Amino acid sequence: MSTPQTPLSLPVRLADGSRLELGTATASYQVEGAIAEDGRGPSIWDTFTARPGAVRDGSSGEVACDSYHRYLEDADLVAGLGVDWYRFSIAWPRVVPAGTGAVEQRGLDYYDRLVDALLERGLKPTATLYHWDLPQPLEDAGGWLVRETAEAFADYAEVVAGRLGDRVGTWATLNEPWCAGYLGYAAGVHAPGRSEGGAAHRAAHHLMLGHALAAERVRANGPADVGIVLNLAPIWPETTGTPEADAVTDGVDALRNRVWLDPLVDGAYDEGLLAVAPELGDPELVREGDLAAILGSADWIGINYYTPVRPTPATGAANEGGHPEGGAYPGVPPFDLVVREPVTDIGWEIDASGLEELLVTTAERTGLPVLVMENGAAMADTAVTDGRVDDQDRIGYLRDHLAATVAARASGADVRAYVVWTLLDNFEWAEGYTKTFGLVHIDSRDQTRTPKASYHWVAEQAAALRA
Ligand code: IFM
Numbered sequence: 001m002s003t004p005q006t007p008l009s010l011p012v013r014l015a016d017g018s019r020l021e022l023g024t025a026t027a028s029y030q031v032e033g034a035i036a037e038d039g040r041g042p043s044i045w046d047t048f049t050a051r052p053g054a055v056r057d058g059s060s061g062e063v064a065c066d067s068y069h070r071y072l073e074d075a076d077l078v079a080g081l082g083v084d085w086y087r088f089s090i091a092w093p094r095v096v097p098a099g100t101g102a103v104e105q106r107g108l109d110y111y112d113r114l115v116d117a118l119l120e121r122g123l124k125p126t127a128t129l130y131h132w133d134l135p136q137p138l139e140d141a142g143g144w145l146v147r148e149t150a151e152a153f154a155d156y157a158e159v160v161a162g163r164l165g166d167r168v169g170t171w172a173t174l175n176e177p178w179c180a181g182y183l184g185y186a187a188g189v190h191a192p193g194r195s196e197g198g199a200a201h202r203a204a205h206h207l208m209l210g211h212a213l214a215a216e217r218v219r220a221n222g223p224a225d226v227g228i229v230l231n232l233a234p235i236w237p238e239t240t241g242t243p244e245a246d247a248v249t250d251g252v253d254a255l256r257n258r259v260w261l262d263p264l265v266d267g268a269y270d271e272g273l274l275a276v277a278p279e280l281g282d283p284e285l286v287r288e289g290d291l292a293a294i295l296g297s298a299d300w301i302g303i304n305y306y307t308p309v310r311p312t313p314a315t316g317a318a319n320e321g322g323h324p325e326g327g328a329y330p331g332v333p334p335f336d337l338v339v340r341e342p343v344t345d346i347g348w349e350i351d352a353s354g355l356e357e358l359l360v361t362t363a364e365r366t367g368l369p370v371l372v373m374e375n376g377a378a379m380a381d382t383a384v385t386d387g388r389v390d391d392q393d394r395i396g397y398l399r400d401h402l403a404a405t406v407a408a409r410a411s412g413a414d415v416r417a418y419v420v421w422t423l424l425d426n427f428e429w430a431e432g433y434t435k436t437f438g439l440v441h442i443d444s445r446d447q448t449r450t451p452k453a454s455y456h457w458v459a460e461q462a463a464a465l466r467a
Contacts, residue, residue: 008399010464011410020409022462023085023124023419024078024439025374027131027175029061030426032091034068038106041097043133044143044184048191057432065424066447071114077440077449078423079121082462086123087373087419088114089131089175092156099135100152108163115167127164128172128229129157129214132180132191139192144181144203144210154213161221171224172302172373173214176231177207178256178328187327189430197330201279204259209290212297228264229302229373232257232362234354238312238338245313251276251332252311265366267295276331300416301366302373305355305401307348310338344397346378346428346435352400359408359415369414375401376421378428378435381452389441389452398454402461420458424449 013019029045049060067074078086092099094107111127118125130153138149157173174180183190186200215226235253239245254273259280262270268291269280280286314334325337339349355375363370377397381389402418409415425438433444439455442448 008403008461008464010402010406010461012465012467014409019465020406020415021084021124021417022081022458022465023083023087023126023417024081024423024458025087025419025421026067026074026423026426027089027128028091028094029064029131029133030422030428031065031067031074031424033061033063033066035062037068038094038110039097039104040091040107041093041099042136043091043093044136044139044191045133047136047139048193051193054193055430055432056434059427059432061427064427065442067424068110070447071110072117073449074423075114075117075121075123077451077455078118078123080451081439081455081459082466083458084124084462085126085417085419086118086423087126087128087172089128090160091133092130092153093133093135095160096152096156097135099138099141100155103159108160111160111164115164119167124170125164125168126170126172127160127168128175129153129160130173130180130210131175132184134191143185143192143194144206145185145196145199147206147209150206150210150213153210154217157214158217158221161218161224165218165221165224169223169225171215171218171226172229173211173218173226174207175229175373176304177204177211177228177260178231181207182255182328182330183325186330187325189327195327198277198279200330201259201277202285204255204277205280205285205290208260208263208294212293215297216293225299227298227300227302227371228260229304230260231304231306232261232358233305233307233309234357236308236310236354238310242313244333247333248311248313248335252309252329252335255329255332256309261301261362261365263291263294264296264298264301267291276329278331298368300369300371301362302371303355303358303362304374304421305358305372306344306375306377308351308354310340310349311335312338344377345380346431348378350377350397350400352404355401356404356408359405360411360413363408363413363415369416371417371419372401372405372415373417373419374421375405375418376437378437381436381441384441384443384450387450389450391452391454394452394454395457398458
């Protein structure tokens with residue numbers, strides 16, 4: 001990693017006068033807390049976190065960063081960064097507590113206040129409609145394995161857009177459907193914690209259908225820029241040149257990348273994908289008109305990038321390789337995932353060139369604007385000394401990845417934004433509070449927020465871009 005002190009050369013504007021926009025992001029269940037307040041219903045993450053052993057430190061989002069009550073302080077922190085955007089997500093169970101039916105106005109009121117607070121501070125509110133907190137009643141009725149969930153998602157999207165659409169211009173339907181579908185319904189390491197093998201492909205299709213139906217409803221509410229946020233990955237095979245290795249590489253690429261991009265760009269699931277996911281060839285699942293609805297339904301593609309994926313045929317048990325993601329690729333021949341040094345505190349390999357590659361290839365493949373909607377690093381930097389957290393390692397990571405973003409843009413890819421994950425140290429899903437990605441440290445005893453050195457570094461980059 002290069003030294004953080006090296007000045008970053010940011011091409012401030014392109015010939016057309018546009019510049020890269022910066023932002024930071026959070027997600028409802030990871031920061032809000034207040035899970036039983038103002039009529040919020042239970043979500044699958046409330047249920048999953050209560051399951052013994054599901055979360056590393058046995059914690060939950062019950063309090064999290066208490067952002068439901070401290071959103072003004074958070075908005076001030078984002079404003080202090082001088083960035084353009086705040087990307088937040090809306091908790092479906094706050095707005096439609098049972099998943100369908102009655103709307104909870106107090107839940108909508110919260111997001112209304114948040115959006116106004118951002119606008120008052122000159123920030124662009126960017127809303128994600130689904131960052132994994134499915135209302136539990138919908139899971140009880142089958143979750144993403146059933147079509148009705150996609151239809152309910154569209155109804156909920158319409159309610160939210162109806163209330164916020166006059167002030168929110170940029171909408172993301174789903175965040176990382178790969179996690180919602182395959183970590184949730186195949187690997188079982190995320191809520192709802194089900195290990196259903198190939199049935200998870202049903203979830204993938206319903207998520208994409210839900211995206212398309214929701215996008216249509218959001219647009220029906222007025223001018224809106226609607227996209228989808230994918231955790232695509234550069235697939236860098238560790239082994240090549242054998243039929244086994246090629247089958248693994250193609251299968252991993254199919255489920256990590258093509259199952260989302262192909263229907264958006266081609267309106268089809270390709271042959272290699274159908275080989276690992278024959279369920280996607282079932283006309284009862286993929287009904288007439290579904291693929292036509294998904295085709296062209298995104299105005300932009302959001303990319304969340306942290307690490308490359310290096311598969312190799314397994315030498316041991318099927319799809320284990322000691323990696324929790326192994327079970328998230330049903331239908332792919334047994335493989336291991338190789339991780340090279342250096343790694344972050346969560347064990348993810350650091351390689352910024354993967355981001356540049358993804359931005360360039362995704363822009364080419366889709367012909368759409370691409371936005372880095374999440375990028376950041378878990379680093380073991382929890383100590384506050386004299387009111388400071390000196391996270392030079394995080395600065396190094398961000399610096400290299402922002403430089404990779406700029407390089408992709410300079411080479412002609414239509415890269416519009418770079419959004420840092422995340423504003424606050426928060427609830428990191430199955431890792432609980434053991435892994436911290438934030439620009440701002442949170443003292444869980446009293447919720448004191450302490451901006452880290454990386455916060456000040458991002459502020460400097462934002463100032464340079466605005467100059
Ligand atoms: O914290 C998550 C986020 O919710 C989704 N993208 C990856 C982040 C780090 O794991």
